[in-house]
Amino acid sequence: xxxxxxxxxxxxxxxxxxxxxxxxxxxxxxxxxxxxxxxxxxxxxxxxxxxxxxxxxxxxxxxxxxxxxxxxxxxxxxxxxxxxxxxxxxxxxxxxxxxxxxxxxxxxxxxxxxxxxxxxxxxxxxxxxxxxxxxxxxxxxxxxxxxxxxxxxxxxxxxxxxxxxxxxxxxxxxxxxxxxxxxxxxxxxxxxxxxxxxxxxxxxxxxxxxxxxxxxxxxxxxxxxxxxxxxxxxxxxxxxxxxxxxxxxxxxxxxxxxxxxxxxxxxxxxxxxxxxxxxxxxxxxxxxxxxxxxxxxxxxxxxxxxxxxxxxxxxxxxxxxxxxxxxxxxxxxxxxxxxxxxxxxxxxxxxxxxxxxxxxxxxxxxxxxxxxxxxxxxxxxxxxxxxxxxxxxxxxxxxxxxxxxxxxxxxxxxxxxxxxxxxxxxxxxxxxxxxxxxxxxxxxxxxxxxxxxxxxxxxxxxxxxxxxxxxxxxxxxxxxxxxxxxxxxxxxxxxxxxxxxxxxxxxxxxxxxxxxxxxxxxxxxxxxxxxxxxxxxxxxxxxxxxxxxxxxxxxxxxxxxxxxxxxxxxxxxxxxxxxxxxxxxxxxxxxxxxxxxxxxxxxxxxxxxxxxxxxxxxxxxxxxxxxxxxxxxxxxxxxxxxxxxxxxxxxxxxxxxxxxxxxxxxxxxxxx
Numbered sequence: 258x259x260x261x262x263x264x265x266x267x268x269x270x271x272x273x274x275x276x277x278x279x280x281x282x283x284x285x286x287x288x289x290x291x292x293x294x295x296x297x298x299x300x301x302x303x304x305x306x307x308x309x310x311x312x313x314x315x316x317x318x319x320x321x322x323x324x325x326x327x328x329x330x331x332x333x334x335x336x337x338x339x340x341x342x343x344x345x346x347x348x349x350x351x352x353x354x355x356x357x358x359x360x361x362x363x364x365x366x367x368x369x370x371x372x373x374x375x376x377x378x379x380x381x382x383x384x385x386x387x388x389x390x391x392x393x394x395x396x397x398x399x400x401x402x403x404x405x406x407x408x409x410x411x412x413x414x415x416x417x418x419x420x421x422x423x424x425x426x427x428x429x430x431x432x433x434x435x436x437x438x439x440x441x442x443x444x445x446x447x448x449x450x451x452x453x454x455x456x457x458x459x460x461x462x463x464x465x466x467x468x469x470x471x472x473x474x475x476x477x478x479x480x481x482x483x484x485x486x487x488x489x490x491x492x493x494x495x496x497x498x499x500x501x502x503x504x505x506x507x508x509x510x511x512x513x514x515x516x517x518x519x520x521x522x523x524x525x526x527x528x529x530x531x532x533x534x535x536x537x538x539x540x541x542x543x544x545x546x547x548x549x550x551x552x553x554x555x556x557x558x559x560x561x562x563x564x565x566x567x568x569x570x571x572x573x574x575x576x577x578x579x580x581x582x583x584x585x586x587x588x589x590x591x592x593x594x595x596x597x598x599x600x601x602x603x604x605x606x607x608x609x610x611x612x613x614x615x616x617x618x619x620x621x622x623x624x625x626x627x628x629x630x631x632x633x634x635x636x637x638x639x640x641x642x643x644x645x646x647x648x649x650x651x652x653x654x655x656x657x658x659x660x661x662x663x664x665x666x667x668x669x670x671x672x673x674x675x676x677x678x679x680x681x682x683x684x685x686x687x688x689x690x691x692x693x694x695x696x697x698x699x700x701x702x703x704x705x706x707x708x709x710x711x712x713x714x715x716x717x718x719x720x721x722x723x724x725x726x727x728x729x730x731x732x733x734x735x736x737x738x739x740x741x742x743x744x745x746x747x748x749x750x751x752x753x754x755x756x757x758x759x760x761x762x763x764x765x766x767x768x769x770x771x772x773x774x775x776x777x778x779x780x781x782x783x784x785x786x787x788x789x790x791x792x793x794x795x796x797x798x799x800x801x802x803x804x805x806x807x808x809x810x811x812x813x814x815x816x817x818x819x820x821x822x823x824x825x826x827x828x829x830x831x832x833x834x835x836x837x838x839x840x841x842x843x844x845x846x847x848x849x850x851x852x853x854x855x856x857x858x859x860x861x862x863x864x865x866x867x868x869x870x871x872x873x874x875x876x877x878x879x880x881x882x883x884x885x886x887x888x889x890x891x892x893x894x895x896x897x898x899x900x901x902x903x904x905x906x907x908x909x910x911x912x913x914x915x916x917x918x919x920x921x922x923x924x925x926x927x928x929x
Contacts, residue, residue: 289858292865293904297608299872300901304601307897308616312623314601315594316894317579317587320883321362322350323372324545324588326379328574330415331549333382334469335556337571345586347383350376351391352585358394363820363879363889370402371412371721374478378416387477396477404480409721414462418553419471424463428717429508431515432460432523435530439637445530446637447710449703449726450656452719453634454547458531458554461524464512465557501715528558532566534634536652538576539569543650544591545577590883590890595627595661596649597894599668604898606671607912608905613673621672621680624665628683629657635694638706642693645686659694659701660732660772662687663739670742671912688743691736692750699753700728700761701736703772722884729771730761730779734786741789742913755790758783759798766801767830774838774880774889775822776829780806781841785848789913794850803849805830806842807856814859815867816842820879823886836874839863840899847906861907864900873897 308314325346332338353360353376359368360376377395385392399405405413405422416422435457437444445453492499531551534541541547552570560567579587602620610617624647632644633655646662648654666687674680696707708726713719733754740751762768762783763776770778784802792799808830810816815834822828832838843860851857868874874896881890906912 289861289865290908293861293908296865296868296872297901297904297908299868299870300897300904301605301608301610301872303872304605304897304901305610305616307894308601308620312598312616312619312621313594314597314620314894315592316597316892316897318589318591318593319587319879319891319893320590320888321369321372322353322360322376322379323362324577324590325350325586326375327415327546327549328588329379329382330375330418331553331574333472334418334553335562337562338382342586343383345580345584346588347380347385348583349581349585349587350379350383351385354391354395358391358398362887364877364891366820366879366889368398370399371408374399374405374408374412375415377478378421378475381473381475399478400480405475405478406480410718411721414459416475418462418467418469420468421471421475424466424468425509427463428505429512430456430460430463430716430718431508431511432464432520432527433515434460435523435527442710442712443716446634446705447708448713448724449708450542450634450705451544451547452713452724454534454542454544455550456718456724457527458547458550461527461554461557462550464520464524467557497711497715501717505717524558528555531555534655535566535570536573536654538652539571539573540576540652541570542656543648543653545574545588546590548574590888592650593892593894594651595624595647595665597892597898598624599647599661599665600898600902601894602668603664603671604901604905606668606905607902607909609909611673612671617672618674621669621674624669625674625679625683628686629654630686633657635705638708639693642690643686645683645688645690647687656704657690658704659691660703660735662691663732663735666691666739667735667742684743688739688745691739692745695750695754696728698728699750699757700730700733701754702726702728703732722887728757730758730768731770731772731782733758734768734779734782736786738786738789741786741791746790751790755787755792758787762798762801765829766798766803766805768802770882771885772882773841774818774820774882775885777806777809777816777818777838777841778880778882781838781845784845788848788850794848799849802845803851806845807854810842810856810859814863815839816860817878818880820882820886820889823882833878834863834867835876835878835880835896836864836867837876837880837895837899840903843903844899844906847903848911852907857907861904864904868900874900 329338329343329346357368360372361367362369362372373395380392387396405416410428413422413427417424417427434445439446445457448456491502531554541551548570552567555567577589579589581587598620602617605617606612627647629646629648630644631654646657647665648657649661666684669680669684694706695701702708703726705726710725713724737751737754740748745751767776768779768783770776780802784799787799788794811834813834816839817832817834818830818838819828819832839860843857846857876896879889879891880895881892883890
């Protein structure tokens, strides 16, 4: 049951369409509307029941077993690994192993070498024997793929900590990097915030080159009896790869001759940088990898495990653990309460929950409390910009992000909060901060402005995932949509964002999705933004997007797209239907005035028919993106919030038609 506006239990009835946006139901079947209304009721009940008493929502965040393996390796390195944690982590890791002995980075994905190496080593720590059938399968596959030598740099760093790999055979990353001025190539602010927070502590680890006694050998993971030289042939000197390969060789030489005083000072400066960015809960940036490497780096510099900084850091890592009913322990790479809460608020409001509903007001209160009012690393490139906005996690005041800020504003706009001045002031600060974070090309990245240096990705050290934060269509779309709702559709800065989006449209009509999988997500983010800003449904860009979405709809009426689309063209818009991706496609089609179309009717039917009796949806597929292809995410709440939003807009219409550019004059935009 759900709570009514007076706090009692009872059903929430979807609101009628607003008078300013009448809904023509003549072309829609009564059956589809009835099915959607029933699905809305069940989903609303389910989602309201998931809210924490403090006002937030948070779904589990699934990634892959490297999080769990590295957690055990950290505990082994620090000498704090215990039997209960080891047993629970091993139970989870074994449960993720496939029949061929390998591990993947996403559901149904291909076997991945580095992930399999790390999982294997973790199970060895847990006591699994090399000749156990599941272990023998894994080690044989690893050898067939080239062994440890073929794994990524980060995997070999973990192995080097125990002498299973040679530090000399790893790319060099000197702590003197901390001294590079902000205008100099490869300064730490050229890296995306997630990479920056990881690389700074790793410069200390790279300089110290620690080796703790290995509890067992790993000879079975080498492709032959020797440790092969992992060095690659040098690329031509005239190429960027050739330049950076030679730079790495020079840095290896520098490691041997670096003045001790300079190196010590650089490591101390890096340590101060790390400590200054520790959050109140002990973590760093609200994400697990920087916390792990920061703990190791500071420990190597003499911080003992009882030091307040390390004690808080280790305690924060325990909060990334999700204990399951079967006794398994899964480590989340991150936690997403702000993101989940704003999306849940939008979904419930669009589904017809009254704007003054106590649970929506409580959610708004919690989001308002989470507003960030102090500068962070973003101020390096925007020193005169006043702070404002929201981060993704519970505690991450150094790195508010542009995407969350836009969506939180859209969520707060849907709530009738009793302290209107407080709400308006927070929205105003967030909007101004988002506008100030616009990049030179008119678009928006996730955390920084103009974080587009081509050099970090060239470093031999950076062989895994994205290390810069360039603007993306999905983030830009969310910002444009927010600005339109805030009456800024005709602002020159909004127009620049619109022009960038139109220029970024793919030839087939889709948009690339940086933070969600993939073209369905990008298109589902951009089309509602463009129409909110005033582009008519008849605009050529909108028609091309509609045509593409209709062309990739599955036979069952849903939409799906596999993560392979980040690497293989033939996967664009193709994959098993999922609730979240179906909802993204529907949000685009509904925004494009396709409500009465057959594609929308079939998509709504898919959501209604696949809903579980408790009002939720099942979704094993990963539809969230950390790094395209390299690091994928299954946000457990995506399968709940996005379908409810789409169903709500199907029944109730666009909640902001009267506020956005749709009612304030059409924009033609370039590309028409």
